[in-house]
Amino acid sequence: MAGTLEGLRVLDLTRLLPGGFCTLLLADLGAEVLKVEDTAGGDYIRWMPPYYGGEAQQREGTGSAYFLALNRNKRSLRLNLKDERGREVLLRLVEDYDVVVESFRPGVMDRLGVGYEALRGRNPRLIYCPISGYGQDGPLTARSGHDTNYLALNGLLGLTGRRGGPPIQSAGQIADLGGGGLMAAVGILAAVIERERSGEGQLVDISMTDGALSWLAMVVARYFAEQTVPRRGEIELAGGIACYFPYETSDGKSVSLGALEPKFWQNWCAGVERPDLVEKQFEHPDSDAGAQVAAVFRERTRDEWAQFASEHDCCLEPILDLDEVLESDLVQARGMVVELDQPGIGPVKQVGSPLKLSRTPPDTTGAAPALGADTDAVLAAAGYDDETIAGLREDGVL
Secondary structure, three states, X not given: OOOOOOOOEEXXXXXXXXXXXXXXXXXXXXXXXXXXXXXXXXXXXXXXXXXXXXXXXXXXXXXXXXXXXXXXXXXXXXXXXXXXXXXXHHHHHHOOOOEEEEOOOOOHHHHHOOOHHHHHHHOOOOEEEEEEXXXXXXXXXXXXXXXXXXXXXXXXXXXXXXXXXXXXXXXXXXXXXXXXXXXXXXXXXXXXXXXXXXXXXXXXXXXXXXXXXXXXXXXXXXXXXXXXXXXXXXXXXXXXXXXXXXXXXXXXXXXXXXXXXXXXXXXXXXXXXXXXXXXXXXXXXXXXXXXXXXXXXXXXXXXXXXXXXXXXXXXXXXXXXHHHHHHOHHHHHOOOEEEEEEOOOEEEEEEOOOOOOOOOOOOOOOOOOOOOOOHHHHHHHOOXXXXXXXXXXXXXXX
């Protein structure tokens, strides 16, 4: 069955996490994604442990679990963009591709002579998506950074954690994946749809700081309405109310209570035979009422609370360790653990696609490419003959 995005051709010049996640979403949906990697080590994430396989896989850059998780269903071309002939290869490829995604610091591609205007000159329909920490304009365009830095500057990190405690970094890379990769995929697909009307491509400027800031839409809305600066551990849905909070159980594990609507809170109070707590729903977890709720949770094990939740409709769930998550009935039923056959390694399990389409579901079975595995085939399709390809390789362009 044809993929949803079959026919969409993407050149992926990114490294590491945000761009790789963006093009993974597109590749799973059927887009043809070609990784354009440098002639040294290629994408840095190829060499990050932990590894599958043996020395051969590590030497080829196909053993990293992180690399495999982000690069299934893609192809790879090695190309030296610091060489004029390498830049000309990219310019020729752009003529037949729809999208370019890159993650260099703003200005790098322009200095190489293959920035948006140069590529657009070869293909006016091109959609060009640079993913950066702070955007293509503004005061921090040239500044280095990672997920934690972007979250620090957009307020999300400062609002995460217990009242009176330090900021807590999320286990998931919110700015990299949510603010960068996901927003880039949305922006690219929006530009593809618009191109059907106008016939022209455009630049899609994705800042990971901007993208993750948008996740604070509700918090920002309240601030603008009330002009009160929110504090860590005081926001209702981030540690500020007893009915919406994680609690420790008698066996040292934890559960998550999300009884935000009064009916759910009342169901919980009735189930534990504590009608006196009904009116305490929105008190702070650090209050006396919050301490009483915490004491109730310490009376039962996590599994006993899971059984309680099946009998009382109160938005209560166990907090699972990762192995429990991946083996759970929910994750298995939703197809969120997939297995593909990686050459030289064998079966490899990964997180599946969260996008569920009824007629054209994502395909998560394609292996990740070895560094430069498709170089000859890509150049031959672009019109280069064998002699020219061999010469470019001998000169270090490929």
